[in-house]
Amino acid sequence: MELGVFSFGDVQRAKDGSLGPTSESVTNLLEAIRLADKVGLDVFGIGEHHTEYFPASSPSTLIAAAAATTKNIKLTSAVTVLSTDDPVRVYQQFAIADIISGGRVEIIAGRGSSTESFPLFGYDLRDYDELYAEKLDLLLKINASKDGKVKWEGKFRPALDNVEIVPRPKEKMNIWLATGGNPESSIRAARLGLPITYAIIGGHASRFAPLVELYHEAARQYKTPNADVRVAIATPGFIAEDAKDAKDTFWKSWGWAMTTLGKVRGFAAPTRDHYDAESNRDGALFAGSPEEIAERILELHKRIGHTRHIFQMDTGQLPHDKFLKSIELLGTKVAPIVRAALEAEKKKEEKVKNAKI
Amino acid sequence: MPKSKLGIIGSGRLGTAIARQSSKAGYEVRIANSRGPESLGLMLSVLLPGVIAGTVGGVIEQSDIIVLAIPLNQYKTLKPELFAAKVVIDAMNYWPPTEGAIKEFMNEEVTSSEYIQHYLKGAHVVKTLNHIAYNELEEHNLPAGDPKRRAMVLAGDDKEAKTVVSELIDAIGFDPVDLGELKNGKKFQPDTSLFNARYVANDL
Numbered sequence: 184m185e186l187g188v189f190s191f192g193d194v195q196r197a198k199d200g201s202l203g204p205t206s207e208s209v210t211n212l213l214e215a216i217r218l219a220d221k222v223g224l225d226v227f228g229i230g231e232h233h234t235e236y237f238p239a240s241s242p243s244t245l246i247a248a249a250a251a252t253t254k255n256i257k258l259t260s261a262v263t264v265l266s267t268d269d270p271v272r273v274y275q276q277f278a279i280a281d282i283i284s285g286g287r288v289e290i291i292a293g294r295g296s297s298t299e300s301f302p303l304f305g306y307d308l309r310d311y312d313e314l315y316a317e318k319l320d321l322l323l324k325i326n327a328s329k330d331g332k333v334k335w336e337g338k339f340r341p342a343l344d345n346v347e348i349v350p351r352p353k354e355k356m357n358i359w360l361a362t363g364g365n366p367e368s369s370i371r372a373a374r375l376g377l378p379i380t381y382a383i384i385g386g387h388a389s390r391f392a393p394l395v396e397l398y399h400e401a402a403r404q405y406k407t408p409n410a411d412v413r414v415a416i417a418t419p420g421f422i423a424e425d426a427k428d429a430k431d432t433f434w435k436s437w438g439w440a441m442t443t444l445g446k447v448r449g450f451a452a453p454t455r456d457h458y459d460a461e462s463n464r465d466g467a468l469f470a471g472s473p474e475e476i477a478e479r480i481l482e483l484h485k486r487i488g489h490t491r492h493i494f495q496m497d498t499g500q501l502p503h504d505k506f507l508k509s510i511e512l513l514g515t516k517v518a519p520i521v522r523a524a525l526e527a528e529k530k531k532e533e534k535v536k537n538a539k540i
Numbered sequence: 541m542p543k544s545k546l547g548i549i550g551s552g553r554l555g556t557a558i559a560r561q562s563s564k565a566g567y568e569v570r571i572a573n574s575r576g577p578e579s580l581g582l583m584l585s586v587l588l589p590g591v592i593a594g595t596v597g598g599v600i601e602q603s604d605i606i607v608l609a610i611p612l613n614q615y616k617t618l619k620p621e622l623f624a625a626k627v628v629i630d631a632m633n634y635w636p637p638t639e640g641a642i643k644e645f646m647n648e649e650v651t652s653s654e655y656i657q658h659y660l661k662g663a664h665v666v667k668t669l670n671h672i673a674y675n676e677l678e679e680h681n682l683p684a685g686d687p688k689r690r691a692m693v694l695a696g697d698d699k700e701a702k703t704v705v706s707e708l709i710d711a712i713g714f715d716p717v718d719l720g721e722l723k724n725g726k727k728f729q730p731d732t733s734l735f736n737a738r739y740v741a742n743d744l
């Protein structure tokens with residue numbers, strides 16, 4: 184099981200309570216990634232957003248910088264809003280970062296649940312589905328090209344007539360599809376031979392089990408190679424030594440973030456009751472002590488068999504030191520428990536298998 | 541009594557949640573998307589066994605109650621003449637932050653459902669199922685009589701249609717609360733205190 188963190192570059196609060204500078208979020212984020220690498224986490228993701236709260240507008244730039252200062256951790260977008268970007272440019276930027284990192288860079292291509300990038304880059308939301316389908320097709324074609332040349336034609340960008348797209352990393356990059364629960368997306372990922380990331384932002388986490396089943400069934404029907412059939416989960420999450428402290432701290436920041444988002448998107452703010460229900464047991468919010476979070480990851484793993492779980496910790500102006508502490512605990516306390524439990528599980532299964540033979 | 545026939549247009553997050561719950565409650569359920577019934581086979585076999593795939597036209601024709609669960613910006617693809625005398629649940633929202641602004645819905649005096657009623661002339665439009673997150677339809681449903689049972693508000697101009705829709709709401713685990721005429725839908729559109737909020741009937 185790969186464990187990690189993803190972030191949209193949460194902006195801090197200034198001393199007077201106002202929103203701090205967006206520049207600070209960039210340096211904070213790079214510090215967080217270095218720490219995640221140091222404590223042995225497997226992945227760090229950066230999600231493209233374009234707001235004063237979440238200014239990580241260019242994940243590939245941040246990833247390139249992080250690639251140069253980390254050793255082992257995989258670096259991924261989470262997500263790249265592919266619909267409003269040029270796949271050629273996306274490929275080039277991530278390919279360069281991948282080369283800098285020595286093959287640790289991945290792309291999660293999403294449609295984007297936040298839509299700020301559509302007006303920003305001059306795209307029409309009515310083309311939401313079509314844009315995504317076309318751009319994903321091109322990105323995958325570029326990535327799959329053996330000689331670096333690409334021949335492609337579409338509606339939203341000039342055709343490419345055997346054009347060289349460079350530089351080329353030593354190996355094909357890992358590209359994932361991300362989905363928030365539309366069933367068609369699970370089928371699409373399997374059809375395109377892509378691993379899938381489910382973003383679970385509320386409700387019961389295990390409600391995604393049927394979609395994972397759909398993904399596997401589609402992979403069987405489309406004969407997707409086993410190595411490409413992988414399931415990752417992305418959820419909100421926050422860890423502190425003390426369970427109550429973790430839950431109270433995360434309520435403050437997550438609750439605030441959702442209240443702010445609710446104002447923009449016109450939905451009612453969540454209540455503490457709602458939060459308490461979703462930050463326990465099978466809820467989508469993984470806030471708690473290391474032991475509790477490890478147990479909940481393992482519980483969800485039993486239901487859906489995911490092999491990667493990444494947590495969005497810094498939202499709603501979570502104090503940076505608490506963010507760092509939470510990353511540290513995920514690496515030093517949660518990960519060992521999860522790894523040991525899965526290792527023991529595997530040994531048990533092997534024993535049973537051998538006994539049968 | 542023969543099962544009521546429910547037709548769902550839109551097989552995304554909301555459409556599949558409604559399909560599963562109403563099918564469990566004993567309705568005969570049909571579903572359609574924009575890409576035709578063949579595109580639905582795999583999904584239905586895994587997620588919604590028992591639910592029947594159809595074309596948009598076919599599903600409308602063969603159903604007594606139609607649920608509209610497509611992005612509102614797609615409404616013009618619906619053919620009004622197919623909807624004569626049908627009960628229509630409008631679960632769509634005018635929600636510029638997610639689907640972009642649409643000129644005809646910018647008029648704040650007229651709710652999106654009134655506009656849909658006007659567009660689908662002969663139909664009996666009831667606005668409901670729009671103000672709950674799709675996953676909550678399958679997580680907050682409770683048997684009748686449970687004091688914690690969540691309320692689902694509805695609005696429409698046709699009494700009989702509202703009765704039929706209230707039965708459906710009750711059957712899938714929520715307490716229907718009639719807020720009156722269709723225009724009262726403005727109380728539970730995006731940007732209102734009822735949108736995405738959790739209430740029991742007594743609170744309302």
Ligand SMILES: NC(=O)c1ccc[n+]([C@@H]2O[C@H](COP(=O)([O-])OP(=O)(O)OC[C@H]3O[C@@H](n4cnc5c(N)ncnc54)[C@H](OP(=O)(O)O)[C@@H]3O)[C@@H](O)[C@H]2O)c1
Nearest residue numbers: 550551552553554573574575609610617632633670673674
């Ligand atoms: N998600 C929620 O929690 C929620 C809750 C309450 C209300 N709503 C409302 O419900 C509607 C759908 O939301 P959603 O989240 O379910 O969206 P979604 O997951 O994106 O699904 C949209 C569905 O509509 C289908 N569709 C699109 N255009 C169509 C057309 N012209 N004819 C027939 N089918 C068409 C799509 O099928 P194809 O695959 O063929 O394109 C897809 O199955 C929206 O108006 C939304 O405001 C959503």
